[in-house]
Amino acid sequence: MKFQIPLAPGAVTQFLLRVVACLAVLSFLSQMSLYYLPEYPLREYIARIFNVDAERNLPTLYSFLALLFSSLLLGVIAYAKNVDSDRYKNHWKILSFIFLYLSLDEAGQLHEKFINPMRSLLNASGVFYFTWIVPFAFLVALFLLSYSKFVFHLPVATRKLFVAAGALYVGGAIGMEMIGAYLFTTIGMENVYYLIVATLEESLEMVGIVVFIHGLISYIKTYLGGVSWNIYIPGNNTQATEYQNIGLPSLSGPANTNLLK
Structure with missing residues (x-):
């Protein structure tokens, strides 16, 4: 028996946005409870497990899985582009590895290992107190220069989504982080102002x-035939098994050849 669940961009996006909204609200409320509510059972644990500015908790797990999912979707596109010998196949491959690294960084907070050495080297303070921003900003600039042609070759709808996604992510990771660094060095982090900035x-x-992710799934659906979640359950009293299968129907025919070179 076979069940096929297509991954529709709209449905996936709505689900993920609800998860993000829940995590942000729970984080903010649980942190506010530390300032304004009396002691209650598991208060410290709840505040830590939902804190979006902390490590090894539910928001970290979500971000790790979302970045890993992005890497897998990019890998699917890279595979299709490699089959077609597309001009930009290596760009998709590199993007997949970048997001794989970002997922591992989210899980292990690898970028924070740069903070202390670079803080001593640069004698950083103020908006650059969280000094991992410096190499990250340099890498972002290098990435933009290297991927400018790739971005402009994309379909207009995909390009707009990718640019919007990059602006939101970098705006949060660098822009809001700089504001947070300034607040941290002036008034500390045990206050509502820092809490608001960290949550944003x-x-x-x-x-x-x-x-x-919405842009990736939309691109796969429009140009590669779509992506689905297939579940197979064998019969004849055999123990049921389930596994994921990403299908790319268009790869089996010539319609996909040289789509976006």
Whole structure:
């Protein structure tokens, strides 16, 4: 027996946006409870497990999975482009590896290992106190220069979604982080102002990834035949098994050849 569940861009995006909204609201309310509510059972645990500005909790798990999902979708597109010997096949491959790294970084907070060495090197303060911003901004600029032709070759709708996603993600990761760094060095982080900025920062990053996923699934649906979740259940009293299968129907025919070179 076979069940096929197509991954529709609208449905996936609505689901992910609801998750992001819930995480942001729960994080903000749980942190506010530390300031304004009396002690209650598991208050510290709840505040930590939902804090979008903390590590190894539910928001971190969500961000890791969202970035990993983006990497998998990029890998699907890269595979299709490689079959077609597309001009930009390597760009898709590199993007897939970049998002794989970002997912691992989210899980292990790898970028924070740059903070102390670079803080000593640059004698950083103020908006650059979280010094991982410096190499990250340099890499973003290098990426934009290297991928300018790739971005402009994309269909207009996909290009707009990718640019919007990048603006949201970088705006949160760099822009709001700089504001947060300034507040951290002037009034500290145990206040409502820093809490608002930190929540906005992480929310912008998460929404940016949702927009990017929407663009990827829409691109796959329009130009590669779509992506679906297939579930197979064998009969004859055999133990049931389930697994994911990403289908690209257009790869089996000539219609996909040299679509976007």
